[in-house]
Amino acid sequence: MGISVNQLETVEMFKTLDIESLSFLENNKVCQSFKKNKPLFVEGSYPTGVFCITKGKVKVFTLGESGKEQIIRIASDGDVVGFRAMFSEEPYKLSATTLEECNICFIKISHFMEQIHEHPELLQAVLKEISKESGERAMFIKTMAQKTVRERIAIVLLVLEDIYKEDPINLSREDLANFVGTATETTIRILKEFKEDELIEINGRKIILNDTNGMKKEAGY
Amino acid sequence: MGISVNQLETVEMFKTLDIESLSFLENNKVCQSFKKNKPLFVEGSYPTGVFCITKGKVKVFTLGESGKEQIIRIASDGDVVGFRAMFSEEPYKLSATTLEECNICFIKISHFMEQIHEHPELLQAVLKEISKESGERAMFIKTMAQKTVRERIAIVLLVLEDIYKEDPINLSREDLANFVGTATETTIRILKEFKEDELIEINGRKIILNDTNGMKKEAGY
DNA sequence: CGAAAGATTGACTGAGTTCAACTGAAGTGG
């Protein structure tokens, strides 16, 4: 834990900030290393600040009555999580947990809001981010309602490819299933088919996409 | 069509505005009466302004490949639709169509943005609105992924009860199905069961909720 | 009044869930 410099530069949402306000945030952040499977925040509690991921992956999810997680988003380096609840003035509707070891900078609400009020371009960036998010979620609703499980698995693999970039996709089968919105067993069965069709390679829990175009066909676009 | 006064007072999002900026919007709005089934905007096109509903209901939806609509929201008197795309600087991801005869005030982007920049409280209200929307959509994703069709129909009926208030719910079976994310036939069958269990009354296409608590049980809360 | 659209019902089918058993990998403590 501690204060360190020049970590927020990589944060997408802060790209539009001038040096002055960026360094204000830099000076007021608290950076911390998180082990795997550590919660950043839990649905129902109230936000105290925002989390900027500088290294690692975080799952953002919500629990159903049965205790089953629905993953809404996998956040990665350069992403900010937990800012939505700040502006809706509600408790968190979602929880966030690290998927691997992470470096995360925490910025207190008061400091973040201070910069927002002084720097309209940050507000603009936040508004744009939340607007995009809301639009993507509408599309996700449609996907859930209209696509088969097979198509949804293909879609999620394509989304994850973007997030994991060069690296193989590295999620438990259960997390994968909870992102797709299906049973773990179904996920495993369909992954096996994709492997047999040479769309992916499987090394233990790691998945490598071999044929992005083929996968897009599976996704039904 | 034409200009008329004091219509925007009923718009929830403008409640925080002072008289001065409200009257600016009043003076720059264009009010229009829309017949049933008229599109306000279509996904893929670019926003030119926002739509304030002063009378009537509007469905906000997106089309799947098969041509099936997924309804994301039913907007009503006092709601503003079509502002999300303005801030994400993208084309519309959703379409909006009137469900009945509507009175709708249109405010051009330039006028809306002008007020936003001059009146931070409007920006605050917009940000809050979009944040809430995004949170609700995350919950909707979970509902789609984890709830049975029967539960989802109950949930949608409860949502619609809030929107239609005193009036009976008045949607086609197809629209209802497209909100729930299911087939029309399934919707009809389950509505019949709810009627037999005396949770609802059915008069043609109109539905009256008799037993809100019973319906909440069906919704699984 | 007649046509067209929307609502309803029945029969059938199949995608995906659930349950149960088994395998393999990864820790963990003696």
Next chain:
DNA sequence: CCACTTCAGTTGAACTCAGTCAATCTTTCG
């Protein structure tokens, strides 16, 4: 370092919820 536990991953089989198709009935509206 190995035996033991534990958890993730995998496979099989049975079952069921919900979708599809087709026919019919009802309402709406020109």
